[in-house]
Amino acid sequence: MSDTVLEVKNIWKEFPGVIALKGINETFLKGEVHAIVGENGAGKSTLIKIISGVFSPNKGDIFLKGKKVRFGSPIDAKSHGIVTIFQELSVLPNLSVAENIFIGQEKTNLGFLSYGDLYKRTKEILEQLEIADISPSTITGTLSVAYQQLIEIGRAVATKADVIIMDEPTSSLTENEVKTLFKIIGKLKDNGVTVIYISHKLDEIFQIADRVTIMRDGEKVGIYNIDEVVEDRIIELMVGRKLENYYIKDSKPRNEVILQVKGFNGEKFRNVSFDLRKGEILGFSGLVGAGRTELMMSLFGFLPYDKGEIYLKGKKINIKSPLDAINYNIGLVPEDRKLQGLILIMTVRENITLPGLDRIKIAGFIKLAEEYRIAKQKVEELSIKTPSIEQKALNLSGGNQQKVVLAKWLNLRPEILILDEPTRGIDVGAKAEIYKLMNEMAKEGISIIMVSSELPEILAMSDRVAVMAEGELTAVLERDEVSEEKIMHYATPRSVLSKAS
Numbered sequence: 001m002s003d004t005v006l007e008v009k010n011i012w013k014e015f016p017g018v019i020a021l022k023g024i025n026e027t028f029l030k031g032e033v034h035a036i037v038g039e040n041g042a043g044k045s046t047l048i049k050i051i052s053g054v055f056s057p058n059k060g061d062i063f064l065k066g067k068k069v070r071f072g073s074p075i076d077a078k079s080h081g082i083v084t085i086f087q088e089l090s091v092l093p094n095l096s097v098a099e100n101i102f103i104g105q106e107k108t109n110l111g112f113l114s115y116g117d118l119y120k121r122t123k124e125i126l127e128q129l130e131i132a133d134i135s136p137s138t139i140t141g142t143l144s145v146a147y148q149q150l151i152e153i154g155r156a157v158a159t160k161a162d163v164i165i166m167d168e169p170t171s172s173l174t175e176n177e178v179k180t181l182f183k184i185i186g187k188l189k190d191n192g193v194t195v196i197y198i199s200h201k202l203d204e205i206f207q208i209a210d211r212v213t214i215m216r217d218g219e220k221v222g223i224y225n226i227d228e229v230v231e232d233r234i235i236e237l238m239v240g241r242k243l244e245n246y247y248i249k250d251s252k253p254r255n256e257v258i259l260q261v262k263g264f265n266g267e268k269f270r271n272v273s274f275d276l277r278k279g280e281i282l283g284f285s286g287l288v289g290a291g292r293t294e295l296m297m298s299l300f301g302f303l304p305y306d307k308g309e310i311y312l313k314g315k316k317i318n319i320k321s322p323l324d325a326i327n328y329n330i331g332l333v334p335e336d337r338k339l340q341g342l343i344l345i346m347t348v349r350e351n352i353t354l355p356g357l358d359r360i361k362i363a364g365f366i367k368l369a370e371e372y373r374i375a376k377q378k379v380e381e382l383s384i385k386t387p388s389i390e391q392k393a394l395n396l397s398g399g400n401q402q403k404v405v406l407a408k409w410l411n412l413r414p415e416i417l418i419l420d421e422p423t424r425g426i427d428v429g430a431k432a433e434i435y436k437l438m439n440e441m442a443k444e445g446i447s448i449i450m451v452s453s454e455l456p457e458i459l460a461m462s463d464r465v466a467v468m469a470e471g472e473l474t475a476v477l478e479r480d481e482v483s484e485e486k487i488m489h490y491a492t493p494r495s496v497l498s499k500a501s
């Protein structure tokens with residue numbers, strides 16, 4: 001076929017204990033957006049890592065414009081016109097935004113005659129991404145995860161590529177940023193670029209994809225033109241069964257107020273006050289940069305706060321470090337799990353049982369049998385895909401690593417659990433499991449604060465929804481009055497302005 005840009009034939013990939021890919025065949029056409037979906041661990045990232053030269057396959061061939069190729073590294077692939085945005089962020093935190101966007105461009109000086117020139121081109125890219133408020137000279141590591149993700153996207157856009165591969169590019173973006181990305185993808189497509197797009201968000205796929213490939217357990221189980229398939233069919237193929245009762249929420253908060261936050265101030269938020277009741281699920285909504293994550297980090301003692309009071313069951317407490325928070329029975333599953341939640345070189349079992357060790361220690365000895373039992377149970381509950389509980393966390397797929405972090409906190413069963421984007425990068429089947437667990441915990445009286453950029457899950461799971469914009473709490477909406485429109489209204493910085501005037 002003349003419009004085939006890239007083709008993979010009979011790709012096999014085996015890791016110790018896992019066959020990640022079992023003979024994948026696929027063609028990618030010029031100027032199409034080709035989505036790849038599948039559960040956590042289905043093999044999506046492995047496939048694109050093989051295409052982009054991170055791994056070599058055990059068997060199979062790759063053809064680029066009809067010619068057999070095999071790339072030794074992502075840089076090699078890039079020089080042949082295949083650029084990949086990996087699931088794990090790969091910006092260099094110590095370099096400037098400009099350097100990150102243009103790194104690896106072949107010519108000297110990152111391809112530019114002067115820094116002025118480099119900054120000018122960077123500004124153009126930042127404008128396209130609608131983040132022109134960021135300066136090209138900003139050190140990338142000081143930006144939030146969302147911005148870092150946008151910088152990665154900028155890096156791909158800056159390259160003249162035939163094929164751009166995006167592995168969950170929107171995982172930390174909120175709606176406006178996603179819209180911008182989709183505009184950019186539209187432009188790339190018009191220019192004949194092929195975009196391979198991996199995402200767990202099926203609504204995104206229906207918006208931008210031309211075709212969708214569905215993978216399950218290392219096999220391709222379907223390919224459709226997007227206008228010839230419905231969401232339920234895709235899910236059924238992905239998980240191998242029909243999914244019912246996606247959102248389960250019948251927990252009810254008790255009257256008792258567990259946590260009171262009064263006049264809380266930090267670097268990125270101001271004058272935040274709210275209550276949390278026993279067994280309540282309190283959603284926190286807002287745009288990226290609204291200050292939600294920083295607020296939670298301060299509540300948990302990761303970041304300092306300069307003013308404000310915290311009351312736990314009516315008693316004033318001081319939280320100066322995560323250890324304080326844990327001692328008060330407060331847990332946090334952070335947004336950036338790679339950095340803060342998971343010890344990659346340790347096993348799945350160790351990661352799950354680590355913070356809960358005290359509970360299963362008897363006279364100084366860890367009851368190994370108990371540890372095994374708990375780890376096995378959590379792996380099953382959250383359907384964590386791993387050949388064994390002794391696998392090192394770093395060998396798990398992205399989504400499964402996240403499930404391990406969640407499992408560890410679910411195991412600890414704190415009184416107050418803060419979940420920052422709990423279902424990011426997690427597949428539909430496992431999401432349903434997580435909602436079920438949240439509901440159960442709330443029923444048992446555990447209070448949950450859920451920061452989420454996913455409006456459907458905020459609407460479905462929250463007893464009340466707190467909305468933040470530009471560092472301020474702009475509304476706390478009751479379950480029976482909350483709607484997508486109301487949230488968006490209070491989340492837009494404009495509403496802060498009009499409120500203040």
Ligand SMILES: Nc1ncnc2c1ncn2[C@@H]1O[C@H](COP(=O)(O)OP(=O)(O)OP(=O)(O)O)[C@@H](O)[C@H]1O
Nearest residue numbers: 015020040041042043044045046395396397398399
């Ligand atoms: N370096 C590795 N060593 C051992 N096993 C690996 C390695 N990389 C991936 N795997 C295994 O290969 C399988 C496929 O993983 P892959 O990362 O491709 O999944 P995925 O579809 O991208 O999932 P997710 O949606 O969670 O990102 C998984 O079972 C995973 O544990």
Ligand SMILES: [Mg+2]
Nearest residue numbers: 045087397398
């Ligand atoms: Mg992946």
